[in-house]
Amino acid sequence: MASTSVQGMTSSSSSSPPLYMYDVFLSFRDKDTRNNFTSHLYSNLKQRGVDVYMDDRELERGKTIEPALWKAIEESRFSVIIFSRDYASSPWCLDELVKIAQCMKEMGHTVLPVFYDVDPSETYEKAFFEHEQNFKENLEKVQIWKDCLSTVTNLSGWDVRNRNESESIKIIAEYISYKLSITLPTISKKLVGIDSRLQVLNGYIGEEVGKAIFIGICGMGGLGKTTVARVVYDRIRWQFEGSCFLANVKEDFAREDGPRRLQEQLLSEILMERASVWDSYRGIEMIKQRLRLKKILLILDDVDEKEQLEFLAEEPGWFGPGSRIIITSRDKQLLTRNGVARIYEAEKLNDDDALTLFSQKAFKNDQPAEDFVELSKQVVGYATGLPLALEVIGSFMHGRSILEWGSAINRLNDIPDREIIDVLRISFDGLHESDKKIFLDIACFLMGFKIDRITRILESRGFNAGIGISVLIERSLISVSRDQVWMHNLLQIMGKEIVRCESPEEPGRRSRLWTYKDVCLALMDNTGKEKIEAIFLDMPGIKEAQWNMKAFSKMSRLRLLKIHNVQLSEGPEALSNELRFLEWNSYPSKSLPACFQMDELVELHMANSSIEQLWYGYKSAVNLKIINLSNSLNLIKTPDLTGILNLESLILEGCTSLSEVHPSLAHHKKLQYVNLVKCKSIRILPNNLEMESLKVCTLDGCSKLEKFPDIVGNMNCLTVLRLDETGITKLCSSIHHLIGLGLLSMNSCKNLESIPSSIGCLKSLKKLDLSGCSELKYIPENLGKVESLEEFDVSGTSIRQLPASIFLLKNLKVLSSDGCERIAKLPSYSGLCYL
Numbered sequence: 001m002a003s004t005s006v007q008g009m010t011s012s013s014s015s016s017p018p019l020y021m022y023d024v025f026l027s028f029r030d031k032d033t034r035n036n037f038t039s040h041l042y043s044n045l046k047q048r049g050v051d052v053y054m055d056d057r058e059l060e061r062g063k064t065i066e067p068a069l070w071k072a073i074e075e076s077r078f079s080v081i082i083f084s085r086d087y088a089s090s091p092w093c094l095d096e097l098v099k100i101a102q103c104m105k106e107m108g109h110t111v112l113p114v115f116y117d118v119d120p121s122e123t124y125e126k127a128f129f130e131h132e133q134n135f136k137e138n139l140e141k142v143q144i145w146k147d148c149l150s151t152v153t154n155l156s157g158w159d160v161r162n163r164n165e166s167e168s169i170k171i172i173a174e175y176i177s178y179k180l181s182i183t184l185p186t187i188s189k190k191l192v193g194i195d196s197r198l199q200v201l202n203g204y205i206g207e208e209v210g211k212a213i214f215i216g217i218c219g220m221g222g223l224g225k226t227t228v229a230r231v232v233y234d235r236i237r238w239q240f241e242g243s244c245f246l247a248n249v250k251e252d253f254a255r256e257d258g259p260r261r262l263q264e265q266l267l268s269e270i271l272m273e274r275a276s277v278w279d280s281y282r283g284i285e286m287i288k289q290r291l292r293l294k295k296i297l298l299i300l301d302d303v304d305e306k307e308q309l310e311f312l313a314e315e316p317g318w319f320g321p322g323s324r325i326i327i328t329s330r331d332k333q334l335l336t337r338n339g340v341a342r343i344y345e346a347e348k349l350n351d352d353d354a355l356t357l358f359s360q361k362a363f364k365n366d367q368p369a370e371d372f373v374e375l376s377k378q379v380v381g382y383a384t385g386l387p388l389a390l391e392v393i394g395s396f397m398h399g400r401s402i403l404e405w406g407s408a409i410n411r412l413n414d415i416p417d418r419e420i421i422d423v424l425r426i427s428f429d430g431l432h433e434s435d436k437k438i439f440l441d442i443a444c445f446l447m448g449f450k451i452d453r454i455t456r457i458l459e460s461r462g463f464n465a466g467i468g469i470s471v472l473i474e475r476s477l478i479s480v481s482r483d484q485v486w487m488h489n490l491l492q493i494m495g496k497e498i499v500r501c502e503s504p505e506e507p508g509r510r511s512r513l514w515t516y517k518d519v520c521l522a523l524m525d526n527t528g529k530e531k532i533e534a535i536f537l538d539m540p541g542i543k544e545a546q547w548n549m550k551a552f553s554k555m556s557r558l559r560l561l562k563i564h565n566v567q568l569s570e571g572p573e574a575l576s577n578e579l580r581f582l583e584w585n586s587y588p589s590k591s592l593p594a595c596f597q598m599d600e601l602v603e604l605h606m607a608n609s610s611i612e613q614l615w616y617g618y619k620s621a622v623n624l625k626i627i628n629l630s631n632s633l634n635l636i637k638t639p640d641l642t643g644i645l646n647l648e649s650l651i652l653e654g655c656t657s658l659s660e661v662h663p664s665l666a667h668h669k670k671l672q673y674v675n676l677v678k679c680k681s682i683r684i685l686p687n688n689l690e691m692e693s694l695k696v697c698t699l700d701g702c703s704k705l706e707k708f709p710d711i712v713g714n715m716n717c718l719t720v721l722r723l724d725e726t727g728i729t730k731l732c733s734s735i736h737h738l739i740g741l742g743l744l745s746m747n748s749c750k751n752l753e754s755i756p757s758s759i760g761c762l763k764s765l766k767k768l769d770l771s772g773c774s775e776l777k778y779i780p781e782n783l784g785k786v787e788s789l790e791e792f793d794v795s796g797t798s799i800r801q802l803p804a805s806i807f808l809l810k811n812l813k814v815l816s817s818d819g820c821e822r823i824a825k826l827p828s829y830s831g832l833c834y835l
Contacts (some may be wrong), residue, residue: 022053023180025076027096032084037116037165041080044173047272048238050180073099078176079109081152084116088124091131094145101148110179113157114172120159124149177238192360193353194231197224197346201232204342205324212316212323216335219346221490222388225328228346229299232326236297240323242270243297246312248486250304251448254540259311263287266312270296280311288318295322302489303329309338348385355380357387361394361476375405388488389424395476396427421494427475428498437533438468439477442485443495444512445536445560450483456625457560457581457602508532516543516566526551534560542567549573559600580623584609590634591615598624607631614639622646630654630675638662646670648693653677661685666709669693672717677701688712700724706751711737719764723749730754736761747793748772760785771795771816784808795819 103109263283267275503509507518552572571589598621637660666686690713760782784805
C-alpha cells in the first residue's frame, strides 16, 4: 500500500451530512477485472456485511451514464477505483471518475485507488491520444478527464502488482471495514453514558486468547442490555469473518420450529449465503462443521434457558479461534452454569446521565427547561436510573404543562413500593381509551406482526389504529423495526398484568385470554362471556380439549380469535359478528356457522381444517382480504366470492380433495395472489379469466388440470405464473393478454405438446422454464420477439431444434438444454451461458 491513510475533502458549503445508500462504489473496467480481482473484492466485502454497489451492465458503445449510476456514486461513502491497463481507454470509466472526483470535492466522499496491473505513475498517454482524436470537437472534456485522473492517482492507495491477490484483497477489505466502523453513525451516538458502561466489556473482548470466548451481559429488564450488545456489535463486527445478531432468542425459540429457524438465521448471516436446516439436531452439527474454523461474532440476545444455548452455541469449540459469543440474559446463574466466566453486570444510570436521558425525551434537549428542573429531578428519582422508565415517562411528559406535570408526579407519589411496572403504567393511564386497546392487543397478541397488518386488523369504529400506533411510538411504548412492531418485555408484562387484574379470579370476565388454563376456565360454562374481546391460544404442542362450544355464542364482543394446536371434536355453534381476525388451525367442523356474519372480518386462516365447504350460498364480507385454507384435506369446492369484493389473497395449497372452483373466481377485480399448489383433484378452472389485479398465480402440482383457462380481459398485473407438474397439454393462445408476465414456469408438465406463437407478445417475460416437458417437440419462431428473456430452460424436452430467432434475444444470459442431446450446439454469443 502506498500509504496507511486516505483522506477525503470536505465541502464547506454543505451544512448537513449526505444520505448514504451504499458503503462502497466499485469503479472498474469491465473487460479487465470483472471476472477476477473486482468480483473477488466484491465478494469479500459482502462477506463482511459491507453494502457494495457494483454495476452489472456492460456499456454499449456511445452510451452515457444513466442517472441511477450518478445517484449510486453520490449515495456511497467510499469509491474504490481499480486502475487496470485499459481503464482510461473507456469514456464510461472516465465519466465515472469525473463524478467521483466531484463528490470527493463537494461531499467529503472518500476515494481509494487500487493499481491492479499499472504503475501508480501511469498517465495513460496512448489512451488519451486516441480520445483527443475521437473528441476533437470537445477537447475540454478530455482535459477534464486528464485532470481528474491526475488528482485521483495521486491519492494514497494500494499497489497490488506482483502481490498475492487474495492477501491484497483481504488487506483492502479489512481497511474499508475498519474505516466504516469508525465513520458509520451507530446507535451509540444517541446514547447516554454508553462509553462508561462498555469499559468492562471492551476489556473482555480485547483479551489476547487463542480460542473463542463467551461473554455474558446480565441484569434486570429495562437496563439496556440489548442496547449495549447492539453498540458492541456495530463497533467490532468488522474485525470478524462473519457476524450475526440473534434478537429475542427466548421468544423466537418458543415459536413453532423455533430452534431450526434460529439456526438457519445464524448460519445464513454468518456465511452470507442461504442455509437450509431440515432438523434442529442436524443444525447443531452444521454449526460445528461450518463455523469451527471461522472467526465470528455472535450475539444471543435474551437467553433464559440452557436448551437455547445447546442448540445455538453450547461451547467455544464450536467456533474458530478469536471468536466472540456475547449472551444477554436476566439470569446470571444460567450464564455461570454454562461456563461463561466473563460477565458484565449492567448497571443503572447515575443521576446525571439519568437526567440527560430523561431530558432528551421530555424536552428534546440534554437539559430540562428552566421551569422544569426540580420537577424533572423528582421524576428521575422515581425512575431509579432505569433507562426504559426514563424514556417512557419522558416521552409521556413531552409537551405537557407544569400543572399536568404536577398531577402526574402526584400519581407517582401514590405508588407505595415504586415498582417499576407501576411507574411505567403512568404512560398507559394517560392514553386515549382506543389507544389503550391497541396497546393491550399488541402486548397480549400482536407483537411481531407487521405494522400495516396490525393497522388493517384493528382499524374499525373507535380504534383509529393508524394514529393510535403513531401515538404509542411517540410515547416509547412500542417500536418498529423492519416493519414489525415490538415492545420491551417489561411493557409487555405490564400490559398482560393490566388485563389479568380486570378479573384476577375469573378469566371469563377478562377482555383478553392467551393461556390454555385461562381459556379452559372461561369455556367451562356459557355464561358471563360478554367482556371477552380476544383469544389467542398458540400451543407449542397439540392439546386435546373438552370445551363447551356453546360458550362462543355468548362472546358478542369477540374481535380477535386464534386457536392453534388444540384438538377438538366439534366446532362452535356461533361466532361473534364482530370478529376481524379469525385463525383456527385444525378447525373441526365441516363449515363456518351458518349464522356467522362476516361484515367486519379482515383475515380468515383455517389451515389443516376439516372444512368441506367454507360457507354455502352468498356471503358478504367487504373487509375480508385473506382466505387461507391450506392443507384442508376435506375441502371439496371453493365458496362463492361474489360478495368478497376486496379479497386479495386466496391460499388453498394442499387441498387435495378440491375439485370445483366457483366461477366467481374468474372475474374477481381485487384478487392479487392465488395459490392452488398440489390441489390434485382439480380438472378444470373457470374460463374467460379477467382478473385485472392478479399478480401471482401458482398451480404447481395440479396434476389433473388439463387446460389453463382462456383470458378475455385485462390481466396486465400478472407477473408470476407457475404451472409446474400440471396435466396441461397446451397453453391457450390468449396468453398474449399477460403482457406484464415476468416468470412462466411449466417444469415437468409431462403432457405439454405445444407453446402458442402468441408467446412472442410477452414483452416483459424474463424467465421461461419448460424443463422436464418430455412431450414438447417445438418452440415457436415468435419466441425471438421476447426481447426481455434472460433465462430459458428446455432441459429434458424432446425439442430437436431451437428457433433461429433465438439470436434476437439480446438479453438472454442462460440457456439450459441438459438432456436434449439432439439439439445442435448453438454458436456462442456475448453474455450467453450454456448449461
